[in-house]
Amino acid sequence: MSALDLFSLAALTVGAGFFVAGTVGLLRFPDLHTRLHALTKADNLGLGFVVLGVMPHLGGLLPALKVVGVWVLAMLAAGTAAQLVARAALPRRPPPEEG
Amino acid sequence: MTSGVGSVAGLAFDLALGGLLLATALAAVAGRNLFGGVVAFVVYGLLASLAWVRLGAIDVALAEAAIGAGLTGVLLVGAVARLARIGAVEPAPTAPVGKALAALGAVGVAGAIALAVLALPEGRPGLGPEVARNLEASGVENPVTAVLIVFRGYDTLIESIVLLAALVGVWAASLERDWGGLPGLRQHARPGGVMATFARLVPSIGIVVGIYVVHAGAYAPGGAFQGGTILAAVYLLAAMAGLVEPPAVSRLPVRLALALGPAVFLGLGVVGALGGTFLAFPEAVAGTLVLVVETALTVSIAATLALLVLGPPARPSPGGAP
Known part of the structure; x- marks a missing residue:
């Protein structure tokens, strides 16, 4: 096993750890906003480590940059969706806020 | 891919994927409320597209993710929201007898399909080699596109017309006074809010990716x-963020965009018929004609899908009479 493989193994393990932590938070936290926090923050970090782990094995700079692009887009989408869900879950006030 | 389909890791992954597919399918049809069922359906669609990737059918995987999970999911979420808005209550649970009959029917259909697949003779390559032999005549290098546009153009032509008919059906659900007006309800989004920022940022990437995917075909x-x-998704994002106002459905450019794909495809088909065979492309210009048909279809598919999601006309257009 080369040093690069060891690096990937470590990164993927850490990534999977963050996903597990996010899932535990989703299942165990008491209300929507804390659950959302666990899910989006931990999973985005986990995905980042998974991307870091697979990058050396894609055979080139361009494919590696592509998965980084996937990570950035996923973060952007998850962050936006989390904000929208959190706002929609706020208690309604007159006049009603955007959903 | 380091873990091919034969390896132990690959087998474990496929088994887990198959189990998850069954579980989400069950949750989609047997869930206790409509919204939960829709969420399970979307997850099911994404898992199904992963399964297609594992089978090496990337074209099908792309279609399943974009249309099966994404667009159909949005349509279903919209339908659930609409039901809630008009105060519809969820129907009482079906009686056990009805459930048992439905389950029996579903198992019967699944069983018949499984039998049909298992009854296929082993080692027969199907139509793959036939397509590969004639690929050069189609003018394209992707065998899936060759089948869709050239070898089995009929199916794709009729699909594009079915899509148009579905939109006509949705529009027919509008009230008399709203006919010809703006589709869907007014979107509420804070100017400068998260949604508006996201909808300004993403289209520049989405438009490039969308055009690339068409061309790469x-x-x-x-x-x-x-x-x-x-x-269509890019346009819907901008529309839902209130950045663009959808056009009135009676406007001529809208109608032209909707009809362009089927019309061009049908027109070239008729030209082919004059030369001998309906929908046949002359070999020398087949590649160019495929690109023309794909481009025209893209315009119509994007317009039709976006308008399908926006819904029937429900507001008068700002200019008064359309």
Whole structure:
């Protein structure tokens, strides 16, 4: 096993750890906003480590940059969706806020 | 891919994927409320597209993710929201006898399909070699696109017309006084809010990706349906963020965009018929004609899907009479 493989193994393990932590938070936290926090923050970090782990094995700079692009887009989408869900879950006030 | 389909890791992954597919399918049909069922359906669609990737059918995976999970999911979420808005209550649970009959029917259909698949003679390659032999005549390098536009153009032509008919059906559900007006309800989004920022940021990427997927269809997985769906999603994002106002459904450019794909495809088909065979492309210009048909189809598919999601006309257009 080369040093690069060891690096990937470590990164993927850490990534999977963050996903597990996010899932535990989703299942165990008491209300929507804390659950959302666990899910989006931990999973985005986990995905980042998974991307870091697979990058050396894609055979080139361009494919590696592509998965980084996937990570950035996923973060952007998850962050936006989390904000929208959190706002929609706020208690309604007159006049009603955007959903 | 380091873990091929034969390896232990690959087998474990496929088994887990199959189990998850069954579980989400069950949750989609047997869930206790409609919204939960829709969420399970979307997850099911994404898992199904992963399964297609495992089978090496990237074209199908793209279509499943974009249309099966994405667009159909949005349509279903919209339908659930609409039901809630008009105060519809969820129907009482079906009686056990009805459930048992439905389950029996579903198992029967699944069993018949499984039998049909298992009854296929082993080692027969199907129509793959036939397509590969004639690929050069189609003018494109991606065998899936060759089948969709050239070898089995009929199916794709009729699909594009079915899509148009579905939109006509949705529009027919509008009230008399709203006919010809703006589709859907007014979107509420804070100017400068998260949604508006996201909808300003993403289209620049989404439009490039959408056009790339259509163009790539000539030599790699992609094509009009997948690319058109991405473009429709980009437009819907901007519309839902209140950045663009959808056009009145009676406007001529809207009608032209909707009819362009089927009309061009049908027109070229008729030209082919004059030369001998309906929908046959002359070999020398087949590649160009495929690109023309794909481009026209993309415009129509994007417009039709976006308007399908926006819904029937429900507001008068600001200019008064359309």
